[in-house]
Amino acid sequence: MILKNLMRRKVRSILTIVGISIGIGALVSLVAITQGFVTIFSSMLKSRGTDLTVMKANTVDILTSVLGESLGNKILAIEGVKSIAGVLVDIVTIEDRPATLVLGANPGEYVLDHFKLVEGTAIKGVNSNEAMLGSIAASTLKKGVGDDINLETDVFTVVGVFESGNVWEDGAVVVPLKTFQALMDRKNQVTVYNLKLTDSLLAEDVKKIILSRIRGISVMTSKDIAETNQGLQMAKAMSWGTSAIALAVGAIGTMNTMIMSVFERTKEIGILRALGWSRRKILRMILGEAVFLSFIGGVLGLALGTFGVQTLVNLPTLKGLIFGDLSRALYMEAMGIALLLGIVGGFYPAYRGSSVSPMEALRYE
Amino acid sequence: MNDVDTIVISNLVKTYEEGKIQALRGIDLRVKKGEFLAVMGPSGCGKSTLLSLIGALEPPTSGKIIVEGTPLDEVKDLDRFRLLSVGFIFQAFFLLPILTATENIQITMFDTIASPLQRRKRAEELLRLVGLEDRMNQLPTKLSGGERQRVAIARSLANDPRIILADEPTGNLDSKTSESIIALLKRINQERGTTLLVVTHDSHVASNAHRIVRLFDGKIVVD
Numbered sequence: 001m002i003l004k005n006l007m008r009r010k011v012r013s014i015l016t017i018v019g020i021s022i023g024i025g026a027l028v029s030l031v032a033i034t035q036g037f038v039t040i041f042s043s044m045l046k047s048r049g050t051d052l053t054v055m056k057a058n059t060v061d062i063l064t065s066v067l068g069e070s071l072g073n074k075i076l077a078i079e080g081v082k083s084i085a086g087v088l089v090d091i092v093t094i095e096d097r098p099a100t101l102v103l104g105a106n107p108g109e110y111v112l113d114h115f116k117l118v119e120g121t122a123i124k125g126v127n128s129n130e131a132m133l134g135s136i137a138a139s140t141l142k143k144g145v146g147d148d149i150n151l152e153t154d155v156f157t158v159v160g161v162f163e164s165g166n167v168w169e170d171g172a173v174v175v176p177l178k179t180f181q182a183l184m185d186r187k188n189q190v191t192v193y194n195l196k197l198t199d200s201l202l203a204e205d206v207k208k209i210i211l212s213r214i215r216g217i218s219v220m221t222s223k224d225i226a227e228t229n230q231g232l233q234m235a236k237a238m239s240w241g242t243s244a245i246a247l248a249v250g251a252i253g254t255m256n257t258m259i260m261s262v263f264e265r266t267k268e269i270g271i272l273r274a275l276g277w278s279r280r281k282i283l284r285m286i287l288g289e290a291v292f293l294s295f296i297g298g299v300l301g302l303a304l305g306t307f308g309v310q311t312l313v314n315l316p317t318l319k320g321l322i323f324g325d326l327s328r329a330l331y332m333e334a335m336g337i338a339l340l341l342g343i344v345g346g347f348y349p350a351y352r353g354s355s356v357s358p359m360e361a362l363r364y365e
Numbered sequence: 366m367n368d369v370d371t372i373v374i375s376n377l378v379k380t381y382e383e384g385k386i387q388a389l390r391g392i393d394l395r396v397k398k399g400e401f402l403a404v405m406g407p408s409g410c411g412k413s414t415l416l417s418l419i420g421a422l423e424p425p426t427s428g429k430i431i432v433e434g435t436p437l438d439e440v441k442d443l444d445r446f447r448l449l450s451v452g453f454i455f456q457a458f459f460l461l462p463i464l465t466a467t468e469n470i471q472i473t474m475f476d477t478i479a480s481p482l483q484r485r486k487r488a489e490e491l492l493r494l495v496g497l498e499d500r501m502n503q504l505p506t507k508l509s510g511g512e513r514q515r516v517a518i519a520r521s522l523a524n525d526p527r528i529i530l531a532d533e534p535t536g537n538l539d540s541k542t543s544e545s546i547i548a549l550l551k552r553i554n555q556e557r558g559t560t561l562l563v564v565t566h567d568s569h570v571a572s573n574a575h576r577i578v579r580l581f582d583g584k585i586v587v588d
Contacts, residue, residue: 001472004463271459274422275473275520276448359423362459 002288009261016257017297020341023243023250024301028326028334029308030239035330036167036323037232044166047114051200052207054193057218062192063089067217069188074214075195080206082198085109086190088180094151094173097141098317101172102151104180104190111194112174120145120160127178131156134170135163140319151175154183167313167323247341250297254345258290262353269353270361283354290346291339298338302331371528371560372396372419377428379414379583384426388414390583392428398527399558401551403571406580412564415580416530419562420451433527448476452521452559454550456533458513460505466492466516467501473523491519495549511542518549522559529553531563535570547573 006013045053054075055065069086076084088104105111107123115122115132123130131151133143138161143149147158156175164170181187197206207219262269269282309324377392388411396402404412418425419432421443430437432450440446447453460469470488471481478484492501495515505513514534521529531550535543547570554561563574571577579587 001464001468008463267459268461271461272472273444274420274447274453274459276444276446276476276524277472278442278444281475357423359417362422362455 002285002292005261005265005285006289006292009257012257012260013293016253016293017300019253020250020294020297020338021300021304023246023341024298024334024338025304025308026246027239027243027337028302028305028330029312029324030243031236031334032305032309032324032326032330033312033322034232034235034239035325035327037235039325040166040168040323041232044164044169045194047164047166048111048194049114049196050111050194051197051203052195052210052219052221054195054210054217054219055191057216059218063091065191066186067190067193069190071214071217072190072193075193075210078206078209078213080197080199080202080209081195083110083196085111085194085196086177087111087192087194088177088184088186088189089191090180090184092152094149095141097137099321100137100141101168101321102180103169103172103174104177104184105174106177110196115162115164115169115174117160117162120158122160122162123174123176124159126176128176129154129156129179130159130176132160132162132174133158134172134174135161136167136171136319137173140171140316149173152183154179168321171319171321247337250294251341251345254290254293254342255348257293258286258346258349259352261289262286262349265353266356266361269356270358273356273358274362279354282356283350286350286353287343287346290350291342294338294342294345297341298335301338302334305334369398370395371398371400371433372562373429373431374419375429377415377418377430378426379411379418379423380426387583389418389425392580392583392585394578394585394588396560396562399554399560400576401554401561401574402563403574403577404562404564404580405566405568405571405577408566410580411583412580413532416532416562416564419528420453420530421446445476448473449524450526450528452523452526452529454514454517454521454529454531454534456536458505458510458517458537460513460516460520462505465502465504466497466508466519469505469516470520470523473520477524487523488519491522492516494522495519509542510538511546514538514542514546515549518546518553522553522557525557526559528560528562531561533564533566535565535567540569543567543570 055062056067059065072084072086075081090102091099092102094100107126118135123132131149138144143158145158145160148155149158181189197203203221210219272282306326309326312318313322313324374392374394377389379389380387406412417423419430421437467485467488470491471484474484474487478487489501492498495518497512497515500508500512535546538546550561551573553559565571578585
C-alpha cells in the first residue's frame with residue numbers, strides 16, 4: 001500500500017528522492033574527502049615512522065608553518081629524540097599541473113626511507129637540481145627518469161620515480177631541501193620537523209620537555225596532528241555544515257511531499273479511520289512512505305556520493321591532492337541520516353494525517 | 366431476528382457549532398438482533414448523523430448508545446469497535462482508488478488475519494458471495510456503480526460484524542441495480558443474522574425492512 005500510494009504521484013516521489021539523494025550524496029562526498037585528508041595525514045606520518053611533529057604554534061594551515069633550521073639541533077639534543085628531519089613543504093605549479101605538492105628534504109633522511117623506488121635512484125646531491133617523482137605525479141606530468149621538469153624558475157632532472165602508497169606523497173615531487181629553500185626564497189627555513197624517538201611510548205613525555213624548552217611551537221603526535229589540525233577541523237566543519245544545508249533541503253522536500261500527499265488523501269484517510277484503522281496505523285503508513293522515500297534517496301545518495309568522490313579524485317587537477325575515505329562507517333552514518341531525514345520530514349504530515357477525525361474526513365471535499 | 370436488543374439508544378442528542386445546529390434531539394430507539402431497520406426522513410433530518418453515532422464515527426453530545434450490552438462511551442478502543450463490530454456501507458462507496466477490489470477488502474483485515482494469503486482468500490470468498498468473482502482484480506474505476514457497492518458490501522462483511530450500517534446504499538444507483546443491492550443486503554441479513562440499519566430516501570428500499578423509523582428535524586416521528 002505504501003508503494004502504491006507513492007506510485008500515484010510518480011514525478012513528485014522521484015523529485016523527493018532526487019532531493020534526498022543529492023543531500024546524502026553531498027554528505028558522502030564532502031565528508032569522505034575531508035576524512036580522506038585526515039587518513040592521508042595520519043598514514044603519511046605513520047609510514048614515515050614519525051613519532052612527533054613540530055610546527056609553528058597556532059598555525060591554521062600546516063603549509064603556513066615556518067620554523068628556523070637552527071631549531072633542529074636544539075630539538076635533537078633533547079633526550080629521547082633519535083633523529084630529526086626538517087621538511088619544507090609547498091604547493092607549486094609544475095608545467096601544466098597547477099597544484100603539485102613539493103617536499104624539500106635532505107637526501108638520505110629517514111622521512112624518505114619508506115619511498116619504494118620503481119624507477120631510477122633517490123636524490124643524492126644536497127644542492128643539486130635532482131627530483132624524485134611520486135608515481136601519480138609522474139603519470140600526470142607524463143615524466144620519467146631522465147626527463148626535465150620546470151619547477152618555478154628552475155629546471156630539475158628526474159632521477160627516480162617512487163611509490164609510498166599514500167596519495168599525497170605519490171602525487172608529490174621530492175627535491176633537495178637546500179635547493180628548494182633557495183628556489184622558494186626561504187633560506188634556513190622548514191615547514192615542519194619530523195621526529196623519530198628512541199621509544200615511541202615516550203612521545204607524550206618528550207612532547208612536554210620540548211614544549212617546556214622551546215616557545216612558539218606546537219608538538220603533536222602522529223595521531224593528533226590530523227585530528228587537531230585547525231585547517232582540517234574547519235574543512236570538517238564546512239563539509240558537515242554544507243551537508244546539513246543539503247539535508248535540511250531534503251527534509252523540507254520530504255515534508256512538503258508528504259503534507260501534499262496527506263491533504264490530497266484526507267478523504268481516504270477518513271475512510272480507513274471509519275473502517276477501523278487506528279491513528280497509530282495511519283501514522284505508521286504515512287511515516288512508512290516518508291521513510292521509504294528517504295531509504296531509496298539514501299541508497300541513490302550513497303551511489304551518487306561514491307561516484308562524486310571517484311570523479312573528483314581522478315580529475316587531472318586534483319589527482320594526488322585529494323583522497324576519498326569511503327568507509328563503511330560513513331556509508332552507515334549517511335544511511336542512518338537518510339532514514340532520520342524520512343522520520344523528521346514525515347513525522348508532522350503523519351501526525352496531521354493521523355489526527356484527522358473520520359467523520360470530518362468523510363465530509364471533506 | 367430474535368427478541369434481544371442489539372442496539373439501545375436513549376435520549377441521544379447531537380449538536381454542532383456549539384449547539385447552534387441540532388442534528389438529533391433526544392432519540393430513543395431499540396434495534397433487535399438480526400433486525401433489518403430502515404431509517405427514513407427528509408434531507409438534514411439527522412439520519413446519517415444517527416448512523417455515524419451508532420458506528421462511533423463521532424461522539425454524541427449527550428445520551429447513551431449501547432451496542433450488544435456495552436455503552437459506547439465505555440469502549441476504550443473505538444477503532445477496534447469499528448473494525449470488528451460494525452460494517453459500513455456508504456452512498457459514495459468510498460473505495461480506495463489505487464487498490465483493486467480484493468485489496469479494498471483486505472485493508473480491513475490487516476489486524477485480524479495475519480497471513481496475506483488467508484486475507485486474499487477471504488476477500489475472494491466475499492467477492493464471490495456478492496457475485497463479483499470475475500471482477501476481483503479490477504480497480505474501482507473499472508467497475509460500475511453497482512459493482513463498486515457490491516465491493517463495499519463485501520468489505521463491510523470482512524470481519525464478520527454483527528451490525529451493518531448502510532447510509533443511502535442505493536443513492537447513487539439506478540433502480541435495477543438498487544434492487545439487486547437491496548436483495549443482496551436482505552440475503553446477508555437473513556442468512557447471517559446480521560443486524561442491518563439502512564438509511565434511505567427510497568420507500569421501495571425501506572419496504573424490504575422489518576421495521577421503518579421516520580425521522581424529522583432530529584426526532585423520531587414514526588416507529
